[in-house]
Amino acid sequence: xxTLINEEGLRVDGRRIDQLRPFKLEVGVLRNADGSAYIxxxxxxxxxxxxxxxxxxxxxxxxxxxCLLRCRYHMSPFSTDTRKNPAPSRREIEISKILxxxxxxxxxxxDYPRTAIDVYIEVLQSDGGSxxxxxxxxxxxxxxxxxxxxxxxxxxxxxxxxxxxVLDLNDAEDKEGEADVPVAxxxxxxxxxxxxxxxxxTREEFKTxxxxxxxxxxxxxxxxxxxxxxxxxxxxxxxxQEAQESQESQEE
Amino acid sequence: MAIGRNPIxxxxxxxxxxxxxxxxxxxxxxxxxLEYRPIKIETGLIEKAxxxxxxxxxxxxxIAGVKVEMGTPFPDTPxxxxxxxNTEVLPISSRYAEPGPPSEDxxxxxxxxxRGIRESKMIDLQKLCLIPxxxxxxxxxxxxxxxxxxxxxxxxxxxxxxxLATAKIVQYEVSGEEIKASEEKxxxxxxxxxxxxxxxxIHDALIVDPDLEEEAVMDARLTLATDSDGNICxxxxxxxxxxxxxxxxxxxxxxxxxxxxxxxxxxxMTGIA
Numbered sequence: 001x002x003t004l005i006n007e008e009g010l011r012v013d014g015r016r017i018d019q020l021r022p023f024k025l026e027v028g029v030l031r032n033a034d035g036s037a038y039i040x041x042x043x044x045x046x047x048x049x050x051x052x053x054x055x056x057x058x059x060x061x062x063x064x065x066x067c068l069l070r071c072r073y074h075m076s077p078f079s080t081d082t083r084k085n086p087a088p089s090r091r092e093i094e095i096s097k098i099l100x101x102x103x104x105x106x107x108x109x110x111d112y113p114r115t116a117i118d119v120y121i122e123v124l125q126s127d128g129g130s131x132x133x134x135x136x137x138x139x140x141x142x143x144x145x146x147x148x149x150x151x152x153x154x155x156x157x158x159x160x161x162x163x164x165x166v167l168d169l170n171d172a173e174d175k176e177g178e179a180d181v182p183v184a185x186x187x188x189x190x191x192x193x194x195x196x197x198x199x200x201x202t203r204e205e206f207k208t209x210x211x212x213x214x215x216x217x218x219x220x221x222x223x224x225x226x227x228x229x230x231x232x233x234x235x236x237x238x239x240x241q242e243a244q245e246s247q248e249s250q251e252e
Numbered sequence: 253m254a255i256g257r258n259p260i261x262x263x264x265x266x267x268x269x270x271x272x273x274x275x276x277x278x279x280x281x282x283x284x285x286l287e288y289r290p291i292k293i294e295t296g297l298i299e300k301a302x303x304x305x306x307x308x309x310x311x312x313x314x315i316a317g318v319k320v321e322m323g324t325p326f327p328d329t330p331x332x333x334x335x336x337x338n339t340e341v342l343p344i345s346s347r348y349a350e351p352g353p354p355s356e357d358x359x360x361x362x363x364x365x366x367r368g369i370r371e372s373k374m375i376d377l378q379k380l381c382l383i384p385x386x387x388x389x390x391x392x393x394x395x396x397x398x399x400x401x402x403x404x405x406x407x408x409x410x411x412x413x414x415x416l417a418t419a420k421i422v423q424y425e426v427s428g429e430e431i432k433a434s435e436e437k438x439x440x441x442x443x444x445x446x447x448x449x450x451x452x453x454i455h456d457a458l459i460v461d462p463d464l465e466e467e468a469v470m471d472a473r474l475t476l477a478t479d480s481d482g483n484i485c486x487x488x489x490x491x492x493x494x495x496x497x498x499x500x501x502x503x504x505x506x507x508x509x510x511x512x513x514x515x516x517x518x519x520x521m522t523g524i525a
Binding site: 030031032033036043045047048049051054072074076077078079080081082083086118120122124125126 | 297298299300301304311313315316317318319321338340342343344345346347351392394396398399400401
């Protein structure tokens with residue numbers, strides 16, 4: 001087995017244990033979609049698109065009091081080391097479900113009765129933590145589509161490798177490591193909307209991992225907000241004052 | 253999923269204006285009849301694939317990835333490798349594209365692109381044979397359609413060609429029954445660069461690279477692919493309308509001329525010789 005953390009405390013890709021991989025966020029990358037976003041997180045390259053609110057098909061799925069939210073997480077055949085069959089796997093179906101459930105609390109679905117919103121996520125290249133990156137991109141796409149939201153959703157994973165709790169596992173760390181804890185939160189409402197655990201951790205380790213993941217989420221949330229502000233207000237770094245104002249107007 | 257049965261409705265007044273302009277040699281978009289929209293080609297953006305290309309023609313956008321695996325040859329071609337072109341029209345690409353099994357139109361699209369590449373003999377399949385009758389390399393080209401604005405035939409075809417032409421695969425050394433992967437990476441055995449040109453007939457006008465609106469009103473569609481020597485290597489006529497013999501002859505010349513232009517463009521943008 002290769003060493004995942006060297007003597008200097010650095011990981012296989014040269015990161016410290018509490019460091020995120022380099023990332024890039026973009027919104028409005030597709031013309032046809034009502035909202036879209038692109039994320040690069042390490043080697044992850046993911047595009048998310050939102051269509052809706054629109055008429056529900058098949059009709060019997062219509063909800064009389066709120067919008068029907070649907071989510072599809074799909075990996076392109078060339079996104080993995082060995083070619084992936086393009087038909088949806090059981091893994092993709094499960095991830096689609098938990099992503100939908102992670103996004104739903106952030107959306108004010110009661111504003112759009114008898115309609116549907118489709119969230120489509122396409123993983124063009126996968127690395128560790130693709131579900132978290134997908135969620136971060138999907139929330140941006142929903143905001144870009146102008147859907148009424150209570151808050152953004154942002155996700156990040158922490159995990160345990162060689163006995164140490166580290167932030168944001170990459171592919172190698174995910175496969176060789178002992179545990180993986182993906183977490184998604186709505187940062188302003190302070191609600192956890194996704195939590196999984198794959199592996200064994202002690203009670204203390206779980207607390208550390210969870211808190212570390214939240215720290216990662218915070219950094220990504222700032223980037224998410226900056227991306228939207230740049231797109232819609234054309235400013236790279238919004239002055240602190242203005243950022244607070246926009247937050248207040250959201251609460252109103 | 254509906255791309256051939258175009259879901260876009262073009263108002264009568266706009267359609268009239270379009271045909272009026274076409275009869276004078278102009279298009280609604282301001283393009284000339286034989287003018288393509290801007291073509292953008294980016295290669296090598298998917299590190300996990302042996303080769304990849306993101307191509308956009310106007311607002312149509314697709315991404316292609318090449319994967320190489322070990323496979324068994326077909327019994328009737330024991331010394332040839334395998335080539336599989338697969339196209340997925342993703343639901344992110346249009347409000348009319350739905351998840352699920354591919355529609356008739358998506359299958360036609362994938363098969364026409366596959367034919368253009370296969371029949372041009374772009375890849376020398378004999379060189380992908382490791383042990384005749386037993387082990388060959390299987391080259392998978394998967395295309396994900398990201399955004400639809402007409403002429404997916406050419407967009408996908410250029411993405412496949414660019415991804416294949418820039419792909420680097422593991423070199424295998426065969427001694428007897430033993431196959432060893434070497435450290436060396438080599439390009440695929442590319443013999444020619446096929447380029448497809450898609451044309452549409454609207455009334456009496458023949459145009460290249462129809463956009464979504466033009467596809468909605470076109471009477472007939474014709475895709476012709478040419479190889480580097482200027483031979484025509486694949487073709488497909490689509491839509492209920494027909495072409496006159498003169499129009500077909502004209503289309504053949506357009507496909508060869510335009511093909512030459514777009515081939516140079518593709519070579520320049522991918523940096524291949």
